[in-house]
Amino acid sequence: MNTLEKDVIVADRLTKSFGAFTAVDRICFSVAGGEIFGFLGANGAGKTTAMRMLCGLSKPTSGSAQVAGFDIARQPEQVKRNIGYMSQKFSLYEDLRVWENICLFAGIYGVKEKEIRRKTTETLDRLGLARERNTLVKDLPLGWKQKLAFSVAVFHEPRIVFLDEPTGGVDPITRRQFWELIREAAERGITIFVTTHYMDEAEYCNRVSIMVDGRIAALDTPLSLRASFRAQNMDEVFRRLARKATRE
Amino acid sequence: MEKRCDITGAPPAVVCRSIHKSYKGVKALTNLSLEISKGELFGLIGPDGSGKTTLFRILTSLIPADSGTAEVAGWDVVRDYRQLRTQMGYMPGRFSLYPDLTVAENLQFFATVFNTTVAENYHLIREVFQQLEPFKNRRAGKLSGGMKQKLALSCALIHKPAVLFLDEPTTGVDPVSRKEFWEMLRRLKNEGISILVSTPYMDEANRCDRIALMQHGEILSVETPAQMRAQFPKKIYRLEVDRRFGWLEMLRKAPEVESAFLFGEALHVVFRSDADALAFRTNAPALAFTEIRPEIEDCFIYLMNKTEK
Numbered sequence: 001m002n003t004l005e006k007d008v009i010v011a012d013r014l015t016k017s018f019g020a021f022t023a024v025d026r027i028c029f030s031v032a033g034g035e036i037f038g039f040l041g042a043n044g045a046g047k048t049t050a051m052r053m054l055c056g057l058s059k060p061t062s063g064s065a066q067v068a069g070f071d072i073a074r075q076p077e078q079v080k081r082n083i084g085y086m087s088q089k090f091s092l093y094e095d096l097r098v099w100e101n102i103c104l105f106a107g108i109y110g111v112k113e114k115e116i117r118r119k120t121t122e123t124l125d126r127l128g129l130a131r132e133r134n135t136l137v138k139d140l141p142l143g144w145k146q147k148l149a150f151s152v153a154v155f156h157e158p159r160i161v162f163l164d165e166p167t168g169g170v171d172p173i174t175r176r177q178f179w180e181l182i183r184e185a186a187e188r189g190i191t192i193f194v195t196t197h198y199m200d201e202a203e204y205c206n207r208v209s210i211m212v213d214g215r216i217a218a219l220d221t222p223l224s225l226r227a228s229f230r231a232q233n234m235d236e237v238f239r240r241l242a243r244k245a246t247r248e
Numbered sequence: 249m250e251k252r253c254d255i256t257g258a259p260p261a262v263v264c265r266s267i268h269k270s271y272k273g274v275k276a277l278t279n280l281s282l283e284i285s286k287g288e289l290f291g292l293i294g295p296d297g298s299g300k301t302t303l304f305r306i307l308t309s310l311i312p313a314d315s316g317t318a319e320v321a322g323w324d325v326v327r328d329y330r331q332l333r334t335q336m337g338y339m340p341g342r343f344s345l346y347p348d349l350t351v352a353e354n355l356q357f358f359a360t361v362f363n364t365t366v367a368e369n370y371h372l373i374r375e376v377f378q379q380l381e382p383f384k385n386r387r388a389g390k391l392s393g394g395m396k397q398k399l400a401l402s403c404a405l406i407h408k409p410a411v412l413f414l415d416e417p418t419t420g421v422d423p424v425s426r427k428e429f430w431e432m433l434r435r436l437k438n439e440g441i442s443i444l445v446s447t448p449y450m451d452e453a454n455r456c457d458r459i460a461l462m463q464h465g466e467i468l469s470v471e472t473p474a475q476m477r478a479q480f481p482k483k484i485y486r487l488e489v490d491r492r493f494g495w496l497e498m499l500r501k502a503p504e505v506e507s508a509f510l511f512g513e514a515l516h517v518v519f520r521s522d523a524d525a526l527a528f529r530t531n532a533p534a535l536a537f538t539e540i541r542p543e544i545e546d547c548f549i550y551l552m553n554k555t556e557k
Contacts, residue, residue: 042422043394088420142296169419169448171295172545173552176510183493197422198449200512204493222513233512235423242424 008033008191013063023049025214036192038202041211042242056080068159084153084161088168091149094138109156123151143174163194199235210241217241258286259322261411261442267316276302277465289437291453292446294462300446304415308338321410337404341415347389362407373402414445430455450545480542487515504528
């Protein structure tokens with residue numbers, strides 16, 4: 001395998017400035033196919049800005065990035081077609097039923113109708129949501145909503161799925177079930193790019209990057225990060241790095 | 249208007265008696281009773297949909313209970329709602345300040361509504377607000393998540409409430425800011441402010457004087473964090489291994505294992521009995537199990553699963 005096939009995300013000195021403020025400052029990293037990549041950082045460190053660029057939603061000020069083989073600045077539409085995205089704030093339509101949400105998103109991504117029908121049943125069975133097929137999404141508990149949102153985000157089998165704080169506010173049991181879904185998707189070959197404020201979840205990633213003031217301050221496996229910072233857990237690693245931040 | 253007082257003459261921060269609340273036939277709270285002392289830092293934990301926000305809304309006089317009574321700082325939440333509202337601060341789960349007003353204008357507005365000035369109680373919010381100072385002319389809607397949270401707390405505190413209600417104030421907040429936030433709650437408690445706070449983070453539950461665990465609109469237990477951890481009925485083992493997802497699957501299939509969960513860099517395992525633990529460990533001597541003191545998160549998972557079955 002050459003590097004182009006292997007790495008599904010490659011960022012090279014990717015930068016985004018708003019006036020005099022550099023939100024993302026020349027970040028370089030790559031993510032391999034099928035990897036679970038944790039993208040950590042304090043509030044305001046630049047994670048969301050970086051993620052929006054990688055999803056083709058905003059253009060870099062300088063530097064470049066390839067996502068699923070496409071250039072994020074020149075081919076944003078192809079980027080969008082090859083990724084899935086879910087955030088804590090928005091991922092499903094509250095006033096649509098469970099099956100309507102699946103149909104809508106799968107349709108947008110061009111999944112065939114027959115395939116949608118087959119996979120909808122399969123997905124709902126897998127999530128234990130078969131009885132909620134006709135329920136309005138707003139009536140589902142947050143944990144179920146998040147699991148459904150994830151399944152919708154990977155329904156079209158994208159090469160990469162971007163997850164922006166998918167487990168924020170979710171209870172400990174549901175969080176763990178959510179990570180099992182992530183794991184299964186990664187085993188099917190879907191690359192996972194995930195942000196979280198739960199440091200135990202950083203441990204479930206293959207590799208983790210930690211952003212401080214717009215730059216990547218550390219990037220390695222959780223095990224190596226713990227070893228090099230002589231820390232008991234990722235929480236300690238994070239605190240030591242984030243404390244050096246000078247901005248919010 | 250009579251106020252109910254405790255032995256010291258001060259009314260408890262919160263008293264709920266047999267509260268029931270349903271929405272369109274769906275039960276949100278069932279026969280909920282609770283008492284929180286003055287000056288207590290009290291935590292509410294429970295999964296989404298367990299009724300935490302409904303309880304906040306009843307205690308802050310925003311919605312009435314179907315039956316039962318509640319008092320906050322000695323004021324009945326229905327009858328004395330006007331007095332109550334001057335005595336409480338509320339930070340709802342959803343950002344609810346005025347996005348078109350600046351940081352400074354929002355704070356000023358809340359101070360004015362409560363008949364006070366920003367200067368009068370500035371000492372309460374100094375630490376938080378200092379970090380907002382450089383952005384005081386920015387519109388609230390344009391703030392980052394962490395800063396919105398700091399502004400919301402400042403606005404809830406500016407009239408020096410006796411009781412502070414915080415509905416998931418740290419959801420979406422990074423670990424360093426969370427720690428700072430809780431250090432500040434401690435200091436507010438030391439100023440005599442009673443605090444009821446809900447959180448999905450179990451490490452935060454540890455920092456409360458007492459915690460109530462809620463599920464399906466009921467309170468399952470009210471204890472100090474230490475009591476809760478001491479009452480975990482079984483031995484719990486920590487297992488540090490590589491490829492934890494694989495081990496997790498294997499352990500769950502083993503007949504000796506009652507439960508196995510991921511805990512960051514380790515797994516936490518509970519066996520069906522001490523004999524099972526011994527048998528399993530004898531058969532797998534290479535696995536380094538260490539008996540540990542249960543964490544709040546272990547207790548939460550255990551109680552949730554128990555009542556779910």
